[in-house]
Amino acid sequence: MTPLKHSLAALLVLAAATGIAAAQSQPTVLVDIDHRTTVSLDGDWHTIVDPYFGGLYSFHHQIKKDGYFQDAEPANKNQLIEYNFAKSPTLKVPGDWNTQRDSLFYYEGPLWYERKFDFTPKPSTHIYFHIGAANYRAKLWINGQHICDHEGGFTPFDCEITDALKPGQNSAVINVDNTRLEDGVPTLNTDWWNYGGLTRDVSLVTLPEAFVDDYDLHLSRxxxxxxxxxxxxxxxxxxxxxxxxxxxxxxxxxxxxxxxxxxxxxxxxxxxxxxxxxxxxxxxxxxxxxxxxxxxxxGFRTIEVQGTKILLNGNPIFLRGICIHAEAPYRTGRAYSEKDVDTLLGWAHELGANFVRLAHYPHDERMTRAADRMGILVWSEIPDYWALQFDNPAVLIKAEQQLHEEQRRDRDKASIILWSVANETPNNPARTAFLTTMADKAREYDPTRLVTAALLVHGEGNTKIVDDPLGKALDVIGTNEYIGWYERTPEDAAKTTWNIAYDKPLIMSEWGGGAKAGLHGPDTQRWTEEYQADIYRNQLIMLNKIPQLRGTTPWVLMDFRSPVRLLPGIQDNYNRKGIIAPDGEKKKAFFVLQKAYQDKTLGKAE
The missing domain is CATH 2.60.40.10 (Immunoglobulins)
Incomplete structure (x- = not known):
C-alpha cells in the first residue's frame, strides 16, 4: 500500500469511528491530471448556506436518508421538500464564497454546491471526479450516492464515480465545510483568511481499465x-x-x-x-x-546539501526569495487563475527573485507549473502551522495525508526543491517527535528533495540563537525573525549577530514589517513606507554577516487578508507586511530589496 493510500485508509477508519457514513470511493491523487483530457465542471453552481447542517443531519444529529444530497424535487403536491437547488443562488467555481457574496464574507460552516451535468459513460472505463481543492472538509454525492469524503483545504483529490453515473443527466452535490477545528491541519488560529468553498478546478476524467496514476522520474544525484x-x-x-x-x-x-x-x-x-x-x-x-x-x-536537476552549502546541479546557489500567500491580486480572495499566477510570479521575477516560499500551504498547481517555466525555485509547505495538537495521533495522520497529496501532485516539478513540514511551532517534545516523523515521511516518499521548516528563534542581548531540536531532522534550517517590528528597533538588526547550533544551510524564511501603501512620514514612524524600508535596509546589513546564510524569503510579496489584523484605517483586515499592495502599488521596501537582489549584494552561495 502506498503512503498516500495508507494515510487515507487511516482517515476512513477515523471517520467510521466518529459515525460518518461510509463512502463508496477512497480519494486518491491522479498525477498529471492537468495534462489529461477532462470535462470541466467549472462555472455556476447552485448553493445553499446551511449553518446548522440541517441538510445532512436530523434534529437528533442522525444522518438523514433524504438530505440535500438527494437533489430531489417533490413527486406530488403532498411531498414536503424544504430545499430547492434550482431556485437557489449560484456561486462561481473555482472561487471562494467569501469574496463572491457580501453575506458570506465572514461565514464559516457548511455550504452545499449542486449542478447537473450530462454524461455518457463508455464501457471498460473508469470515471473520476476531480476536485483541485475544497476548504476544509468536503463530501461528494453523485445521483444521491455518497461517493467520498476529504479533509484538507489545499490539496487535490480524485474519487471514482463510475458505478454512480447514469447515461444522460446526472446530479453532483458537494458539501464544503470550512469550520475551523481543534484537531484540524491547520488548527483554530491562523494569520490568513479562512476562504471557504471549491477554490480550485472541478472536472471529470475518463480513464481506461488500467491507467497510469502515479510516476516519479528524476535525475540521479x-x-x-x-x-x-x-x-x-x-x-x-x-x-x-x-x-x-x-x-x-x-x-x-x-x-x-x-x-x-x-x-x-x-x-x-x-x-x-x-x-x-x-x-x-x-x-x-x-x-x-x-x-x-x-x-x-x-525539467531535470539535482538538489542537495554539502555542509552549509545548497547545491543545485552540483553548484552552490544563493536563494534570493520572497514569501507568497495565495491571495489574488487586485480582486482579493483565493488565488487560482493563470492571471493570478502570472501576476504574483511576475512580481517576484521583477523583484529579482530566483526563489519563492509558497506559504503556508500548497498553492494551486498553476503556480508550480509556472515556476517550472519561469525558472523560479520553490519552497512548498503544508499547514503544520503554529500550535497543532501535536500529541494527537489523528492529527499526525491528517498531516501525513496532506504531505503525501502535496508531494504526489508536485513531484514532477523541477522548481520545487524544499518540502517544508512546519511554520513557527512551539518547542516541546511532542512537537519535535511529530515533526521529525513528518520529515522522515517526506524523505520516504521523495528522497530527491530537501526537507526544511520555519523555526522560531530566541535571543540573548544582541545575539539570536538557533538551537531548536527540530533542526536535527532538517536538511536546511529555516528561521523567522522580526527585529524592528515585533521587537527592538530597525537599527538593532544591524547590530545583531547569530549563533547557530547546526552546521547546515540557513534560510531566513521570514523577516520584515508592516506598511500601508501610500502612507508616508519619517522612517521612525510605524506603518509608513519609510519605516518598512528602513527595516529592510538594516536587515540586509545583518543578513550579510551570517556566514551560513544561503537564502532569504522576506515576509511577504503582497498584503493579504487576515481576520486578526484589525487596526482601523491601517490594517482593516489585512496583514500589511507586503512590499506590494493588493492593487499592485509597490512600496518603498520593494525597491530596497530589488536593488539588493539585482545587484547581488545580499548573501553568498558559499
Whole structure:
C-alpha cells in the first residue's frame, strides 16, 4: 500500500469511528491530471448556506436518508421538500464564497454546491471526479450516492464515480465545510483568511481499465546524467508494458510492471540540458501503458546539501526569495487563475527573485507549473502551522495525508526543491517527535528533495540563537525573525549577530514589517513606507554577516487578508507586511530589496 493510500485508509477508519457514513470511493491523487483530457465542471453552481447542517443531519444529529444530497424535487403536491437547488443562488467555481457574496464574507460552516451535468459513460472505463481543492472538509454525492469524503483545504483529490453515473443527466452535490477545528491541519488560529468553498478546478476524467496514476522520474544525484524512477499503472496485471520516451532527447524505454503495478524506469540521454533558474529547460515526456497515454512537461536537476552549502546541479546557489500567500491580486480572495499566477510570479521575477516560499500551504498547481517555466525555485509547505495538537495521533495522520497529496501532485516539478513540514511551532517534545516523523515521511516518499521548516528563534542581548531540536531532522534550517517590528528597533538588526547550533544551510524564511501603501512620514514612524524600508535596509546589513546564510524569503510579496489584523484605517483586515499592495502599488521596501537582489549584494552561495 502506498503512503498516500495508507494515510487515507487511516482517515476512513477515523471517520467510521466518529459515525460518518461510509463512502463508496477512497480519494486518491491522479498525477498529471492537468495534462489529461477532462470535462470541466467549472462555472455556476447552485448553493445553499446551511449553518446548522440541517441538510445532512436530523434534529437528533442522525444522518438523514433524504438530505440535500438527494437533489430531489417533490413527486406530488403532498411531498414536503424544504430545499430547492434550482431556485437557489449560484456561486462561481473555482472561487471562494467569501469574496463572491457580501453575506458570506465572514461565514464559516457548511455550504452545499449542486449542478447537473450530462454524461455518457463508455464501457471498460473508469470515471473520476476531480476536485483541485475544497476548504476544509468536503463530501461528494453523485445521483444521491455518497461517493467520498476529504479533509484538507489545499490539496487535490480524485474519487471514482463510475458505478454512480447514469447515461444522460446526472446530479453532483458537494458539501464544503470550512469550520475551523481543534484537531484540524491547520488548527483554530491562523494569520490568513479562512476562504471557504471549491477554490480550485472541478472536472471529470475518463480513464481506461488500467491507467497510469502515479510516476516519479528524476535525475540521479550519482552522475547527473541518468533519469531514473518508476511508473505505476493502476489495475494493471503483472507484466504489463510501460513505455516512456523523451523525443527531444531521442531516448525511450520499455518496462514491465510488477505485481503491485510498478515498473522501474531508467533513461540515459546524451544531450540533457539541466534545469536551473538561468536555463529552465522543460522536455515533453510521454508515458503510456496500453491505451492510456499522457504527456508531461518536465525539467531535470539535482538538489542537495554539502555542509552549509545548497547545491543545485552540483553548484552552490544563493536563494534570493520572497514569501507568497495565495491571495489574488487586485480582486482579493483565493488565488487560482493563470492571471493570478502570472501576476504574483511576475512580481517576484521583477523583484529579482530566483526563489519563492509558497506559504503556508500548497498553492494551486498553476503556480508550480509556472515556476517550472519561469525558472523560479520553490519552497512548498503544508499547514503544520503554529500550535497543532501535536500529541494527537489523528492529527499526525491528517498531516501525513496532506504531505503525501502535496508531494504526489508536485513531484514532477523541477522548481520545487524544499518540502517544508512546519511554520513557527512551539518547542516541546511532542512537537519535535511529530515533526521529525513528518520529515522522515517526506524523505520516504521523495528522497530527491530537501526537507526544511520555519523555526522560531530566541535571543540573548544582541545575539539570536538557533538551537531548536527540530533542526536535527532538517536538511536546511529555516528561521523567522522580526527585529524592528515585533521587537527592538530597525537599527538593532544591524547590530545583531547569530549563533547557530547546526552546521547546515540557513534560510531566513521570514523577516520584515508592516506598511500601508501610500502612507508616508519619517522612517521612525510605524506603518509608513519609510519605516518598512528602513527595516529592510538594516536587515540586509545583518543578513550579510551570517556566514551560513544561503537564502532569504522576506515576509511577504503582497498584503493579504487576515481576520486578526484589525487596526482601523491601517490594517482593516489585512496583514500589511507586503512590499506590494493588493492593487499592485509597490512600496518603498520593494525597491530596497530589488536593488539588493539585482545587484547581488545580499548573501553568498558559499
Amino acid at each position: 550519482a552522475d547527473r546524467k541518468t533519469i531514473e524512477g518508476y511508473v505505476h499503472v493502476e489495475h494493471a496485471n503483472a507484466g504489463a508494458t510501460v513505455h516512456v520516451s523523451i523525443p527531444e532527447l531521442k531516448v525511450e524505454t520499455d518496462a514491465t510492471t510488477n505485481a503491485e503495478g510498478r515498473a522501474p524506469i531508467t533513461l540515459t540521454p546524451q544531450t540533457l540540458q539541466l534545469w536551473s533558474p538561468e536555463t529552465p529547460r522543460l522536455y515533453k515526456v510521454n508515458i503510456s501503458s496500453g491505451p492510456d497515454m499522457l504527456t508531461d512537461d518536465m
